[in-house]
Amino acid sequence: MHLLNSARQTMTCVPVVHEVAAVVAAEYHNATVSSGKAAKPRGRAIALVTAGPGLTNALTGLAGAWLESRELLLLGGQAKVADLASSGLRQLGIQEVNGVAMAAPVCKRSLCLREPLEQQAFFAEVSSGWQARPGPVFLEFPLDVQALQVPEAWVAGIDEANINKADDAAPVIDSDMVHSLAASIAAAERPVLLLGGGISSVTAQQLEPQLASLGLPVMTTWNGADRYGAEHSNYFGRPNTWGQRYSNLLIQQSDFLVAIGSRLGLQQTGFNWQEFVPVGKVIQVDIDPAELAKPNPKLDLAIEANANDFIQQLLSFDLGSHPDWLAYCSDVKTRLPISEACNITPVGYLNPFEMVIKLSMLCNASDHIVPCSSGGAFTVMMQAFELQQGQTMITDKGLASMGYGLSGAIGTSIADPDVRTVLVEGDGGFTQNLQELATVAVNNLNLKMFLFCNNGYASIRMTQKNYFDGAYMGCDVSSGLGFPDWSKLAEAYGIDCFELGEAWWDAERFDHLWNHQGPALFLVPLHPEQTYSPKIASRISANGGMESNPLHRMSPDLDQELEDFVTRFIPKKAS
Template identity: 55%
Template sequence: MRYSDVMADWLKDMGFTHCFFVAGGNIMHMVASASKRFTCIPVVHEVAAGIATEYFNESSRTERAFALVTAGPGLTNIVTAIGGAWLESRELLVIGGQVKTEDLSRNTLRQKGIQEIAGVDIVRPITRHAILLDDVADRQTFSRYVQDGAEGRKGPVFIEIPLDVQGREVDPGNLSGPESTTTEAALPCLDESVLQGIVEEIRAAKRPMLLLGGGVHRSITETLYDGLADMGVPITTTWNGADRLGFDHPMYFGRPNTWGQRYSNLLLQQSDLIVALGTRLGLQQTGFNWKQFAPKGRVVQVDCDAAELTKGHPRVDIALLADANTVLKSLSNYELGDHSDWGEYCRVVREKLPIVDQRNTTREGYICPYVFVQQLSRMSGANDVVIPCSSGGAFTVMMQAFDQKRGQVIITDKGLASMGYGLSGAIGVAFAHPDRRVILVEGDGGFAQNLQELGTVAINKLNMKIFIFEDGGYASIRMTQRNYFGGHYVGCDRLTGLGLPNWDALFAAYGIPCLRIGPGFEENGDFSNLFNSFGVAAFLVAIDPEQTYFPKITSRVTDAGSMESNPLHRMTPDLDEELYETVGRYL
C-alpha cells in the first residue's frame, strides 16, 4: 500500500472523520488518500482550515477533525491557527506536506526544494509535538504523535511528511502493532485528606465562590447540573467556560473578566474563598492588576499544568495538580455548609447592576450593541451553537451581554484574540453539528480578515446566521485612539483609509440573503423568516461608530508617573457612592 493510505487508515481508526484542507502539490498523496476515507472540506485559505478544525474538535463529543496543508505557504498560512489552539489548550492535528527528502536543505541553505521552508522549526514552540517524518513511522509511533495533542493539557500537533515518503510503497503488516494509548502519566488523584481540606475550606468560608474554566468539560456540568445547585455555592465561569451553565441556573452569577460583567466582577472580588477549577487564572481573568485579585479571600486553584500553578500570578494559597472534572464531581458529593445569606446577597447585587449600562451613548438610528445582544440571546434557542468571534467590540459585548441557555455551545479563542476567527470557527462547528443552527456575531473589521470563506459557507449550504456589527471599521482600536490619543484616528475606519467592502454587494456575490437591521429588528417579519429558516443568512447590524462600551477596566497614572490598571471591582464609569456601598459591602 501507499504510505499515505496507511496513515489515513490509522487516523480513521483513531476516530477522525473530517478533514479541512487546501490542496497542494506537496500534499497530493495525502489529499488523495484522505478523500476516500473522510468528509473532506476544501477551504479558501489555510488559516480557515486550522481554525475550523480547532472549533470542530472543541464542540464535538464523538468525532474528530484534522487539517491538511501543503508545504511552504500552506504551513505559514496556518501558523495563526496553530498559535490560537496552543494558547487555548485545544486539540489541533495539522498534517503538512514537504518537498522530497532529497530536496530538503536541512538548515544548510535557506531553501533547496521548491516551496521548502523549515515548518517544524517554525511551529515547535507552539505545539505539543512537531516532527518531520523523513522516513516511514510504524503505527505505534505515528499514533503516539497524534494522541499527544489530545491528552493532558491539549495542544496542536504538527506532522510534516515529505512527498516521497507519502507516496512510498510499504507493507502495512510490517508497520502494524497496537495503537499508542496514553502518552503521559494520568493526572494525580487527590488524596481524600486533600479533598476533605477543600471541603472544610468551603464550609468555613462565609462567601465562597466556584470559578469554572474551560478545563471543566461540558459533559460534567450537564451531568451535575442540578447537583451544582444543591451544593449551595455561587458559581461563576471564565469565558472559555461560558456554556457550562445556563444563565438562569439558580447558582450562576456571571462571567468575571477584565471585560467582564460588573456584578460578577464585584462578587468575585468580595469572595472570601475562590475555588478555581480548570482555569489557568491568566491576566485577562484576574485583571492586569493581578496583585489585587481576590483582595478579601483565599484562592484554591486546581489545574492540569504544574507551570500554571507556580507562575506566581495571582497569589494562590492552595495549588493542586489534578483533573478539575474529578474534583468537581467529588465536591458535589459533600455537604458544603449553609451559604444561603451569601447567595441572597449575590442575587441582590445582580439585580442592582443590570448588564446594559444606561450610561452608554447610542445616537439615533443605531442600535445599542448591548441591547441587540440581549435581544438576540432571548431569540436564540437551546440547541444553537454561538460563535462570538474572538476580538474587538463585538466580541466583548457578546461576552458581557449574551444570556446563554442550557444546552447551547459557545466557543471563542480569546488567548490570541485574533480578528477574523469567527467565520472560520463557525464553519467548523457547522460541520460538527449539521443539525443545529450556528449563530456568528463579528465586527465588520474582523469579518473582513477572512471573508473569503463565505465561499465555503455558501457552497456547503451551511445553517449559519451571520451578524456583522457594521460600524465602519475597528471599533476597539477607534475607542483606544479616542480615549488615549484625543480622537486622533489612524487606520481604524473608512475615513482613515481602511478599505471595507460594500457588504450588500459582497453577500449578493455569494448568493447569500442579506438584511440590514436596526432598532426594533425583533419585530421585523423578514428578519424572523430569515433567522428561523434553515440555511445561511447575513444581517448587518447598524452600530454607531461613536458607540461607547461600558463598563470596562481602565488605567490610571500613579503618583510615580507610571500606568496602573484598576482591579476587577473598579470598572469605569464609577458607581455612585450609595450604590457602591450596597453592592460592594465586603470590599
C-alpha cells in the same frame, strides 16, 4: 498531493479558501464534537495544508489552539527528503521552509516524518495532542515519504479503546485533601466556585443537578462560559477584565475562591492581579504545574489535578449552605443591569448590548454560539449574552486574533450541520477572512452571521480616543480603512442578507431567515462612536506606562449610595 489523494478516498473533505481557515475550523469543529452537545456530530477533523506558505499561513491557528489548550492535528506537506536544506542553507527544495522549527513553540509535538511510521508509533505522536493539557500536533510529510507504500500489517486496524483513553499520567488526587477543602468551603462566609474551560462540557452537563443544588455562587470563565447556564439561581456571571460589572464585584468580595480548570491568566484576574480577590483566599486547580507555579495571582493553595476528576470528587462532599451570601449576590446582580444607561447610542443605530441581550433570548438551548475572538463584538457578547444550559459557546480569546469568527463558525456548523450556529462578529474581524463566505455558500451551512457594522475597529478607536485625544489612525474609513457594501457582497456569494432595524426581531423576513435552514447575513448598524461600558479603566503613568484598576473598579463610577451597597465587603482602601 499524495495525502490529499488518500484523504479524499476515506474522509469527508471540506476545501476552504485559506489555510488559516482550515486550522481554525478544525479547532472549533473538534471543540463542538468534544462538547457532547452536537445533535448528529461528525467525526474528528484534521487540517491538511501544503508546504511552505501553507504552514506559515496556518501558524496563527496553531498558536490559538495552543493558548486555548485545544486538541488539533495539522498535517503539512514538505519538499522531498533529498531536497531538504542542510545546516546553513535557507532553502533548497521548492517552497521549503523549516516548518517543524516554526511550529514547535506552539505545538505539543512538531515532527518531520523522513520515513513512514508504524501505526502504533504514529498513534503515539498524534495522541499526545489530547493527553494531559491538550494542544496542537504538527506532522510534516516530505513528498517522497507520502508516496511510499507501507506494509498492510502496519495499518491492520486501530484500537478504538485507546483513542479516548484517559491520561495515565494524570496526578492522583488526595481524597483527604479534597474533603478538607470541602469543609473549608462550607465554613467560609462568602465562597465562590469558578468553573474554567479545563472542565469538559460533558462533565459539566453530567454535574448540572449537583451544581444547581449548591448553596453558593457559581461563576464561569470565558473559556468555560457554556459549562453552566445563566437560568440557574446560583449562577453569577463571567468575571473578567471585560466581564459583567456585578460578577467582577462579587468575585472580588469572595473570602474563599476555588478556581477549577482555569489558568487564572491576566484577563481573568485583571492586570492589577495584586488586588485579585483582595479579602479572600484563592485556591487554583489546574493540570499544568507551570500555571500553578507562576507568580500571579498569589495562591493560598495550588492543586495539580485533572479538573474533571477533581470537581466530581469535590461535589461528592457537603459544601455547606450560604443563604445570606447568595441573597446579597442576587441583590447586587439585580441592581447592576448588563446594559448600562451610561452607554451612548445615537438615533438611527442599535445599542449593541440590547441587541445581544435580545439575541440570547431568541436562541434555543441547542444552538451553537460563536462570539468571534476580539474587538467590540467579542466583548459585548461576553458581557451581555445569557447562555442557556445545553448551548455551546466556543471562542479563542488567548491569542485574540481578528478573523477567527467566520472560520470557527464554519467548523462548528460542519460538526453539527442540522443545528443552528450563531456567529457575532465585527466588520473589521470579518474582513480578515471574508473569502470563506464561499465555503459557507457552497456547503449551504446553517449559519446565522450577525455583523457589527461600525466601519472599523471599535476597540482601536476607543483606545485612540481615550488615551490619545482622538488621534485616529487605521481604525475606520476616515482614517484609512476600506470596507465593502455588505449586502452586495452577500448577494455575490448567493447568501441572503437583512439589515436590522427597530423591532428587528418582529420583522417577517428576519423570522424567515432566522428559523429556516441555510446561511444568512444580518447587518447590525452601530454608530462609530458607540460607547462600550463598563470596562476596567487604565491610565498613563508618569513614566509613560499603563496602570490598571482592579476588577471591582470599573468605569464609569457608580453613584456613592449604590457603590457602598455593592462593595459592602471590600475594604475602603481597596475600593
